[in-house]
Amino acid sequence: MATSKAFAYLESRKNLAASACGLVGVVLTFTGVAGPYWPVVVAGLYGAGALIAPPERPTPPDFPDPSAQLDEVRGDFEKLRGYLADIELSVTAAARLRELTELLTALLDRGWVAELLTHDPEGVHVLSRIVRRDLPEAVDSFVRTRWWTRMTPGTESPELHLERQLGLLKKDAERLAASLHEVEARRQETHTRYLEDRGGTL
Numbered sequence: 001m002a003t004s005k006a007f008a009y010l011e012s013r014k015n016l017a018a019s020a021c022g023l024v025g026v027v028l029t030f031t032g033v034a035g036p037y038w039p040v041v042v043a044g045l046y047g048a049g050a051l052i053a054p055p056e057r058p059t060p061p062d063f064p065d066p067s068a069q070l071d072e073v074r075g076d077f078e079k080l081r082g083y084l085a086d087i088e089l090s091v092t093a094a095a096r097l098r099e100l101t102e103l104l105t106a107l108l109d110r111g112w113v114a115e116l117l118t119h120d121p122e123g124v125h126v127l128s129r130i131v132r133r134d135l136p137e138a139v140d141s142f143v144r145t146r147w148w149t150r151m152t153p154g155t156e157s158p159e160l161h162l163e164r165q166l167g168l169l170k171k172d173a174e175r176l177a178a179s180l181h182e183v184e185a186r187r188q189e190t191h192t193r194y195l196e197d198r199g200g201t202l
Contacts, residue, residue: 067114067118069124069128070108070114070117070118070124070127073108073124073127073128073131073132074108076131076132077104077105077108077131080131080135080136081101083136083139084097084101084139087139087142087143089159089162090159090163092159092163093142093159093162093163093166096163096166096167096170097139097166099170100135100166100169100170100173103170103173103174103177104127104130104131104173106177107127107173107176107177107180108127112184113180116180116183116184117180120179120180120183123176123179123180126172126173126176127173127176130169130172130173134165134169134172135169138162138165138166138169139162141158141161141162142158142159142161142162145158145161146158146159
């Protein structure tokens with residue numbers, strides 16, 4: 001541990017700057033400028049170099065690549081679709097679930113949407129939250145509640161709750177799709193202005 005710290009200091013900016021200043025002191029010694037006080041001059045210049053050296057820049061954290069995160073979400077979405085295929089739903093709930101899964105499929109496509117999402121960590125988070133938590137929890141809660149409703153009829157239909165939840169999740173996905181569309185539209189406008197400006201300089 002101590003050895004690694006010693007090597008780290010030898011390679012640090014502080015030591016490099018201090019050594020450069022100390023080398024100037026050695027040169028002054030050989031040229032006779034430092035005189036008999038050369039050790040003090042060399043040590044002083046070394047210390048001054050250490051003080052004026054720029055601070056060490058900490059290494060930025062290595063966050064996961066957004067494209068790799070998207071691949072993981074795609075894999076989890078495929079597992080989720082297999083789970084959803086075994087759930088018995090009402091006609092309305094099945095239709096809403098189909099609309100949501102089709103929208104999620106489009107958002108997780110590997111085309112230009114994926115390219116936009118690699119620059120939108122919040123969008124990746126929204127997709128991950130829907131696929132990994134919100135949608136499976138909504139369906140699982142429906143399955144468990146429906147079982148109790150069959151045991152105690154007369155309570156509020158769990159299908160209605162599921163339909164509302166699926167509608168809310170679809171709105172989340174639609175908001176994400178709209179924001180990505182805006183980004184793409186701005187990119188197109190920027191490229192148009194660039195071409196117009198370039199044409200005016202010819």
